[in-house]
Amino acid sequence: MKLHGTAAINERGNLAIGGCDATDLIKEFGSPLYVMDEAQLRENCRKYHQAFSASGAGEVLFASKAFMNMAMCRLVEQEGLGLDVVSGGELYTARRAGFPMEKVYFHGNNKTPAELRQAIEYGVGHIVVDNLYEADLLNAIAGEMDARVRVLLRITPGIDCHTHEFVRTGQIDSKFGFTLPTGQALAGVKAVLERGNLIYDGLHCHIGSQIFELESFSYAAEVMMTFIDEIRRETGAQTAILNLGGGFGIRYTEADTPGDVAEYARIVLSAVALEAEKRSLPTPKVLVEPGRSIVATAGTTLYTVGSVKEIIGVRKYVAVDGGMTDNPRPALYGSRYESMLANKATQEAEEVVSVTGKCCESGDMLLWDVSLPKVESGDILAVSCTGAYNYTMSMNYNRIGRPAVVFARDGKAAVVVERESLDDLIRNDRIPPYLQR
């Protein structure tokens, strides 16, 4: 397993994260456990801030869908980033954490009237309008609330990039946004310009996730700048903001070959500036919305090994006390991760095993055919790069409670999300009178 951030092997021969021994973390906070390396989170935020915002040309919004809770909102605010939210729940979390609402961008392909009202009431900086229905709805609600709302339009530029089909959102056949090649996007901009309670500030696109080809982003910038030129010619409107979404890939395994954030920024910012110059357009402010590349490498999930089942000549199953409920990505997307035994970190690999969870579901697999030292019940298995889309995509299938989340830093760990208790699992259950004893 590649060690990211502060992850290291300590003098006891154990994995340590943020200076905290993994086996001690399990003793203190229980198992399984999501451990976030706070220094790595901050470093990732800083790299983005430095690359995009320092020059004043851009701004970075953390895509909170990747990892969201109130402590993370505080950290993101401290590091000077804005926030992308996609639901009333994410918005509420940000608000309760005291996140500056003017730095929030509210996305979503089907925001409800209640969510739009909530966003206006909170004073959210920008709402990213996804479709014509929403433009009308938002205009009407803003009118009722006597507000004028700054908006971006989400555009589907029709760019195909190489990533898993389920997490690819930029192609034409997409539920998201106004389609560019069909003319729907221009009609959308005209409609927004005509709505008295909406203020047109710019455009947004997001071409997909876990992307390694940086040219995909510069191509998106070019396509969007061409459209910005068309908007100016057709309507006279200026586009102040160009939000190019997230999607920068990370290294989960050695098969992944991400670039570096500074290079990403250089390519994207120069593509926008060049296109603006070519067309004598003012250069819009460039926003990016990284999620995965801020949080993924900072996260490690620790599990305790329970039963081990060997089917001679077929496979050895190692079962852990979590699984698809805390990390559904292998089951959903066939995602691959690296792992190690945190309590046997200096031991050589000596067997190939597959790691399964505890759900009543054959597809509940975390790792296929990984090499580990001899695995025994009670060992602590660490899976790296679980900081993105794990906690936020976790679930209660089989009424399994979500693990706690801790931030580890300088030898100390602090709980940022409590482990779900058995009582948490029945908190919303009600027994109607006719079923009561």
Ligand SMILES: Cc1ncc(COP(=O)(O)O)c(C=O)c1O
């Ligand atoms: C609109 C939007 N912005 C940002 C992101 C974050 O993407 P990533 O986590 O790949 O950086 C996503 C998710 O893919 C998204 O849909």
Ligand SMILES: N[C@@H](CCCC[NH3+])C(=O)O
């Ligand atoms: N949930 C996906 C990414 C979602 C992208 C959101 N637009 C993943 O785990 O890779």
